[in-house]
Amino acid sequence: MELRIGVIGCGAIGQDHALRIHRKLSGARIVALNDINLAATHAFNDTSRLDAKVYENYQDLINASDVDALLLASWGPAHADQLLACIAAGKPVFCEKPMTTSAESGLRVVEAEVQAGKKLVQVGFMRRFDAGYRALKKTLNAGTIGDALMVHCAHRNPSVPEMYVGDMCITDTFVHEIDVLRWLLDDDYVSAQVVEGRKSRNAHAGLHDPVMVLLETSKGIRIDTEIFVSCRFGYDIQCQVVGEIGAAFLPEPASVALRLEGRASTAIQTDWKQRFIDAYDVELQEWIDATQRGQVNGPTAWDGYFASATAEACVEARHSKAIVPIRLAERPAFYSK
Amino acid sequence: MELRIGVIGCGAIGQDHALRIHRKLSGARIVALNDINLAATHAFNDTSRLDAKVYENYQDLINASDVDALLLASWGPAHADQLLACIAAGKPVFCEKPMTTSAESGLRVVEAEVQAGKKLVQVGFMRRFDAGYRALKKTLNAGTIGDALMVHCAHRNPSVPEMYVGDMCITDTFVHEIDVLRWLLDDDYVSAQVVEGRKSRNAHAGLHDPVMVLLETSKGIRIDTEIFVSCRFGYDIQCQVVGEIGAAFLPEPASVALRLEGRASTAIQTDWKQRFIDAYDVELQEWIDATQRGQVNGPTAWDGYFASATAEACVEARHSKAIVPIRLAERPAFYSK
Amino acid sequence: MELRIGVIGCGAIGQDHALRIHRKLSGARIVALNDINLAATHAFNDTSRLDAKVYENYQDLINASDVDALLLASWGPAHADQLLACIAAGKPVFCEKPMTTSAESGLRVVEAEVQAGKKLVQVGFMRRFDAGYRALKKTLNAGTIGDALMVHCAHRNPSVPEMYVGDMCITDTFVHEIDVLRWLLDDDYVSAQVVEGRKSRNAHAGLHDPVMVLLETSKGIRIDTEIFVSCRFGYDIQCQVVGEIGAAFLPEPASVALRLEGRASTAIQTDWKQRFIDAYDVELQEWIDATQRGQVNGPTAWDGYFASATAEACVEARHSKAIVPIRLAERPAFYSK
Amino acid sequence: MELRIGVIGCGAIGQDHALRIHRKLSGARIVALNDINLAATHAFNDTSRLDAKVYENYQDLINASDVDALLLASWGPAHADQLLACIAAGKPVFCEKPMTTSAESGLRVVEAEVQAGKKLVQVGFMRRFDAGYRALKKTLNAGTIGDALMVHCAHRNPSVPEMYVGDMCITDTFVHEIDVLRWLLDDDYVSAQVVEGRKSRNAHAGLHDPVMVLLETSKGIRIDTEIFVSCRFGYDIQCQVVGEIGAAFLPEPASVALRLEGRASTAIQTDWKQRFIDAYDVELQEWIDATQRGQVNGPTAWDGYFASATAEACVEARHSKAIVPIRLAERPAFYSK
Numbered sequence A, B, C, D: 001m002e003l004r005i006g007v008i009g010c011g012a013i014g015q016d017h018a019l020r021i022h023r024k025l026s027g028a029r030i031v032a033l034n035d036i037n038l039a040a041t042h043a044f045n046d047t048s049r050l051d052a053k054v055y056e057n058y059q060d061l062i063n064a065s066d067v068d069a070l071l072l073a074s075w076g077p078a079h080a081d082q083l084l085a086c087i088a089a090g091k092p093v094f095c096e097k098p099m100t101t102s103a104e105s106g107l108r109v110v111e112a113e114v115q116a117g118k119k120l121v122q123v124g125f126m127r128r129f130d131a132g133y134r135a136l137k138k139t140l141n142a143g144t145i146g147d148a149l150m151v152h153c154a155h156r157n158p159s160v161p162e163m164y165v166g167d168m169c170i171t172d173t174f175v176h177e178i179d180v181l182r183w184l185l186d187d188d189y190v191s192a193q194v195v196e197g198r199k200s201r202n203a204h205a206g207l208h209d210p211v212m213v214l215l216e217t218s219k220g221i222r223i224d225t226e227i228f229v230s231c232r233f234g235y236d237i238q239c240q241v242v243g244e245i246g247a248a249f250l251p252e253p254a255s256v257a258l259r260l261e262g263r264a265s266t267a268i269q270t271d272w273k274q275r276f277i278d279a280y281d282v283e284l285q286e287w288i289d290a291t292q293r294g295q296v297n298g299p300t301a302w303d304g305y306f307a308s309a310t311a312e313a314c315v316e317a318r319h320s321k322a323i324v325p326i327r328l329a330e331r332p333a334f335y336s337k
């Protein structure tokens, strides 16, 4: 049976996901759409030939009897209420990151899910589905480099728009490392520190760029991440895990090597949309497949809450310049594997 | 409307393709199966839940009214007759390589297709659909390295079974380079030479390994390819195009880099099935899509014939140790773009 | 005229330097030797055919009329008095690192030199003479990557002896980065922090390994250095400078690349003595040449003092786990370029 | 005792060698100079402060009682007579490549040396002294990749002057591979073939560029070398040896890696003089040291003759487009190790 999906939030990412399911993935179809911009949603439904039903409010969509599962791509502040409605309806939901805009509201989603007695929420951290990160995790799990001791990362963008300011280096950018490294290392964070580097003259007015975030895990692993969003040279995601007997690196994307003008070179991607484009496909296909089996095997509501709480500690650390402990609610046994 | 596909030849590769279409690709479904081993075909149909109809002979399958298109994965010697039957039925057919086992029979397929007045045959040279070769072709077409002048290739396998002997280094192995380089360079071959290297002690009794094949194209481009099928260290496909102002290399597959035991390393694949696994998906999905539009945009019958004729010249060159001209029938205008 | 050199301290490094000057470099010869172990010094003089005069005390050697310049390779605690004697004698002296074992005694050397009114002391930080670091500095100075903003380093040894404990990760190991990065960036340090990573099970009892040191420069550049002296896989020196428009990396030593057993690899050196062996030659040859011209153009007494003061701050930071400001005496104008 | 050297031929390379010995190497000094341009030779002697004696004819220089050994950097056609004079005088001689301009005259040098009963001649093939080729040879000798089966090389220059025409791709360029590969593989050549690639539009009028040379060795090893002297992108020397279980590559020169403008890159040298500059130092220092011991341990007169005979076969092959056997005089036992 095909999974019948309703999409809430039909902006750029919502449309991408809807078309991905419609044209490329198997086992599901889009049957319902909702967005605050109704006219645009009708237009999208028509031009894409989804032949879905357009709902004026998300509650009706969530409760529609022919909708089996939800895909949330609305803006962040709307997520908490929408997730609670999905949970109340007992329906599986894929929610784009961030799950919620605060740790506090994230914890309410966690509590509702625990109350409901069934995992329903998956959060859209796509890097867990990237072939490179998976290969790196496989290498770690195989013991090839021994136990992980340190992790050196970089998250670099060529540039960011003027609206990208203040703490967005944490909440929009570093949040991806927060989730994927916790999964990669199978470990939790205990403290955060943020160090501001020498500011680039290319960083726009409202932004201190680059910065470095230092995380410590419960096992004592030290993670440092350079966040540099006006680096100019590429969208460059680096992750080096140093273990007891060796070091392992996130694969560089394959590219045509050149010998040209006195340099031997390979490509660094410049468009972040291309870097993890395959991961989005895998993420949604696996979500469809797991949902069909009544499971959640991607990032859970707890993972979404953990990411929010860690991001909040990093933001505090950026402002205070102190080492900030990361304190969380107790982890419900419900989320144990 | 979904394309209804009949599969002729349900051995390993036929089953792989059938399952690929059934489980992973979109726009088509398997409705009919045929193989000389009827019992195994019924078993496959059951265990894979294809719910297809199993035919006792391929002619009935080809002519079945609910079969829109054919997929040939039978053994090579059967291809020519089966292709002619498909053409006679006016039905599109995807034929695994080699299209035919001789240039002469390949030419009969070409002539039948020209007679029928419509391109129906696509040959299963999957490398044209590999992201790496496509990126390399894009680089060449962009003029990044100027016009191509020389091409250095290697086709290496860790080992081959005892049944792999004699000319199979050409007909089974080099045939992939024959097709993909002609497509890559948008050029035809005019002569072939084969040079036998010092024989490896790891090459089994019936095999001279390694060998080098030299091809010349109509534009004067020189191609050298090392074929080394007992190289032990990996399934290693190399392609370096040297142009007027630079050189471009087929991308190395992405892999976790390691620093371990005094070496910094990346992986070389060892299983040929993994090396082009994504290309098979792309190849069949694009075939389905093009077939839906009434087109063939992969390797044509002419390409299949050209590959056979080139392989025959290479085999002659291997035995004669002479430089052998590659002579073909005149190219029908039908195959011009 | 050949520079006539007296060597004080004829252990391993002193003998290496003496033989280097005797057999490989040009423009100087060894005329005098001194060491607390007189018998071994006589033996070395004989077997190496240096034909030098062996002195029972270093004062006589320093003041000998046929000794033009001194090379100090005695143990660290002896350096301060010996340097003061050289300065008093008005003779140029090459002093192995560390210049002195405390910032306080380093400052006394600085003050004596300023008093003497002439630069006489060069400190043996050989990395400034390494072709790789020089190429990196040239790249930075050319503006290729814009202004430096962050620097990511690693200093890894396969293992260290049992006697290597406590703060030696700073005083013996990191001290090389302290000097060379200051030179590379043409900048001074203002604060230090030390973060202890998860301890490797391969680290011996008296050692917390790995650690990370964070330095901030007066321009705001952030430097992080992983120090991991039981890393097992190699003697691995990494230095990545991130600038406003690009990143530049210390060259990896050239090595034979291999394709073997499923891996494509290059070598990581395992013996630290080999890593900078060419730099020692350049260091001493340039010292000889500059001394002949009456100049010092390597690391000065001020640089030696700065390294000691920075190392002391790092040691304090390691123990206190706080961010420690680096405070120095005012730089005498004497050391301005 | 210092080796007293007379230099015959004081053009660019002769001056380079003289200054190298004078300023950088140890154990020898330049005592005599000769060149057809006497005025320039006197000027060179003065400006370089060699304080050597300038001879009007090379015979007198060779026979001067205070000249222990000769360095020939005259033009090629003069070498044969000068070498015979050195041999007649019983003096060791370092002769720049080519040893002679024909195999026939090379054989006369060989015969004279055999007659004299003592090896005196070393030919200036500097690649045997390059750290990279030596590391590659060490890898082969260690058995790391098993026995060598094939060798793939490239010899690329960004451009060549207008005077570089015709067979110079063999006699000036490929001659380096001829010598170094024979040494690397410890094997002799038995046949040669030359294949002309598609001509680059950047190749000047008198030159077919690129070409590929194919050599076969007595052990059956196949060597292919792309010679491309208007490749524009760099002075790029490649050598890949394919063995029974792996492949080994000539090290790429170390360089600063960059991440810049969407590319990760390392440098390709563009100036051939820089590529082997260290090898020249090692070559002459080892020649001085061996000469002091009364030995020749670099390329011998036999090696010089072999290179000439091979080059002549390659030239014939380039013109005839046939596979040309390489025939030599019988190797005198005198040259056995």
Ligand SMILES: [Mg+2]
Binding pocket: A096, A097, A124, A125, A126
């Ligand atoms: Mg996502």
Ligand SMILES: [Mg+2]
Binding pocket: B096, B097, B124, B125, B126
């Ligand atoms: Mg195929």
Ligand SMILES: [Mg+2]
Binding pocket: C096, C097, C124, C125, C126
């Ligand atoms: Mg030193």
Ligand SMILES: [Mg+2]
Binding pocket: D096, D097, D124, D125, D126
């Ligand atoms: Mg030479």
